[in-house]
Amino acid sequence: MLSSILSVYIVLKRLSLIGDGLAHTAYGGIAIGLAVGALQPRLVNINPYLIGGAIVVLGSIMITKTIRSARLSGDAAVAVFLELGLATGIFVTSVTLNYGFQLDALLFGSILLVEWSQIYAAALVLVLAIGAIIVFYKQLLYTIFDEVQARASGIETWKFDYLLAILAGIAVVVSIPIVGILLISALLVLPALSSMQIARSFKQTILMAPMFGLASVVLGMFLSIIQPHAAPGGSIVLVGLALLLAAMVIKKVKSVF
Amino acid sequence: MRYPGGVQALDHITLKISKGDFVGLIGPNGAGKSTLLNVILGIVKPNTGYVRLFGEPISPRNLRKIGYVPQIPYSKDTNFPSTVYEAVLMGRIPHSSRFPWFSADDHHKVEHALKRLEIEDLKNRGIGELSGGETQRVFTAKALVGEPQLLMFDEPTSGVDVEAKREFYSVLEQLNRDLGITTVLSIHDLAVVTQLAKTIICINRRLYFDGLTTRFDAKAILPRAYNYPVEVIEHGEHP
Numbered sequence: 051m052l053s054s055i056l057s058v059y060i061v062l063k064r065l066s067l068i069g070d071g072l073a074h075t076a077y078g079g080i081a082i083g084l085a086v087g088a089l090q091p092r093l094v095n096i097n098p099y100l101i102g103g104a105i106v107v108l109g110s111i112m113i114t115k116t117i118r119s120a121r122l123s124g125d126a127a128v129a130v131f132l133e134l135g136l137a138t139g140i141f142v143t144s145v146t147l148n149y150g151f152q153l154d155a156l157l158f159g160s161i162l163l164v165e166w167s168q169i170y171a172a173a174l175v176l177v178l179a180i181g182a183i184i185v186f187y188k189q190l191l192y193t194i195f196d197e198v199q200a201r202a203s204g205i206e207t208w209k210f211d212y213l214l215a216i217l218a219g220i221a222v223v224v225s226i227p228i229v230g231i232l233l234i235s236a237l238l239v240l241p242a243l244s245s246m247q248i249a250r251s252f253k254q255t256i257l258m259a260p261m262f263g264l265a266s267v268v269l270g271m272f273l274s275i276i277q278p279h280a281a282p283g284g285s286i287v288l289v290g291l292a293l294l295l296a297a298m299v300i301k302k303v304k305s306v307f
Numbered sequence: 308m309r310y311p312g313g314v315q316a317l318d319h320i321t322l323k324i325s326k327g328d329f330v331g332l333i334g335p336n337g338a339g340k341s342t343l344l345n346v347i348l349g350i351v352k353p354n355t356g357y358v359r360l361f362g363e364p365i366s367p368r369n370l371r372k373i374g375y376v377p378q379i380p381y382s383k384d385t386n387f388p389s390t391v392y393e394a395v396l397m398g399r400i401p402h403s404s405r406f407p408w409f410s411a412d413d414h415h416k417v418e419h420a421l422k423r424l425e426i427e428d429l430k431n432r433g434i435g436e437l438s439g440g441e442t443q444r445v446f447t448a449k450a451l452v453g454e455p456q457l458l459m460f461d462e463p464t465s466g467v468d469v470e471a472k473r474e475f476y477s478v479l480e481q482l483n484r485d486l487g488i489t490t491v492l493s494i495h496d497l498a499v500v501t502q503l504a505k506t507i508i509c510i511n512r513r514l515y516f517d518g519l520t521t522r523f524d525a526k527a528i529l530p531r532a533y534n535y536p537v538e539v540i541e542h543g544e545h546p
Contacts, residue, residue: 062387184407185407186407187407188400188403188407188409189400191397191400192397192400192401194387195387195389195394195397196377196380198350198377199375199377199380200400200401201348201349201350202348202349202350202370202373202375203370203371203373203374203375203398203400203401203453204366204367204368204369204370204371204401205367205400205401206367246388249388250388250390250431250433251388251389251390251393251433252387252388252389252390252393253393254388255388
């Protein structure tokens with residue numbers, strides 16, 4: 051739900067690959083969390099997802115800071131942090147002999163392995179994040195509509211850029227158990243792309259995106275139930291892509307008639 | 308004003324824009340016209356010197372008194388999923404309440420601006436479906452709903468056909484005359500400037516002219532500012 055709403059902001063900000071960058075940063079972060087647990091048995095109870103989450107949010111802020119300072123373009127900044135996260139993850143897991151531990155679940159996601167504590171934490175985070183989007187709806191809207199015009203009219207757009215970055219980081223951490231690192235950017239892109247094919251206004255776009263997101267997750271889960279060997283992550287993303295294709299066809303048909 | 312990398316975009320420019328004036332900002336390509344507007348809007352910070360808006364340093368509060376219309380709106384470039392009505396309503400965001408919804412007054416001002424710019428019939432159209440002339444009217448309406456004291460246009464008619472240009476300039480003239488809104492129009496077309504503007508500012512990195520249009524001696528100033536011989540052809544009316 052959060053990813054679907056955020057996807058509209060992320061796609062329109064031309065940061066479609068930020069999900070990928072942040073997911074790989076999360077891989078590095080969670081690997082560090084696991085390593086801390088392995089090397090410091092007394093701290094073993096620290097949830098590696100918590101450390102991963104903190105590092106992702108920090109990474110997201112760093113990506114935004116790099117883009118805002120105009121040192122690197124958006125895609126280059128995302129690429130740098132993606133490689134940094136992945137390399138850190140591989141290095142840390144190999145050095146601490148944890149390589150392979152929970153790797154499959156991390157890369158491809160497994161909603162069946164999600165614990166209740168993670169669900170409660172995710173629900174709390176979702177409420178807070180959607181609350182922030184509602185409270186700052188107008189400022190976020192103007193920032194993605196045209197940042198230069200928004201700045202020129204006195205809106206401090208940098209605050210909303212960072213808010214968006216933090217929310218994207220949170221959405222990534224929450225989504226990792228569902229679709230895994232490799233497919234996470236699909237949840238942060240496909241719902242917006244699909245709804246933009248059909249919607250005629252921003253209001254419609256932002257209302258339809260969560261519907262596409264939820265439909266992908268529910269139908270994808272259903273697909274993995276009727277086909278027990280199908281991993282839910284892959285099924286969810288394939289359904290999302292099918293919905294995008296359907297939306298594109300509908301748009302094309304509407305333009306003809 | 309120097310960009311990172313050492314490019315000097317503006318040098319020793321001192322000027323004052325008076326209330327109610329209609330200023331034509333001219334200069335060749337790369338003269339720094341857009342940079343000057345961006346400095347006034349606080350988007351680009353000068354290395355030395357300062358800008359005062361309405362007698363005060365730049366702040367979010369006094370920036371809200373400015374309506375800015377860019378050359379190519381970013382949202383047009385990204386094919387932003389927005390109707391004309393929504394795009395114009397966005398001009399109310401800096402002035403609207405802290406609540407996430409828009410008030411009846413916001414909507415009333417949008418309807419009024421659509422009417423003034425004669426684009427009511429376009430309000431349900433997507434902004435991606437508009438012609439160049441219609442786009443500039445929509446973004447002028449968006450600037451107008453903030454009830455600005457100063458309107459700034461950055462080459463607003465690039466890629467707009469001749470008839471739409473004439474109608475657009477006529478709207479700007481009316482806004483300046485009827486509502487007394489101070490207007491700064493950055494533009495290439497010298498004939499339009501001399502027809503419309505009360506004051507001309509001519510720059511090419513530095514200031515070449517700042518004065519009344521009636522005192523603007525194109526034949527003397529333009530060859531120096533443009534760095535090559537400029538032939539001045541008088542038009543009967545602006546194109």
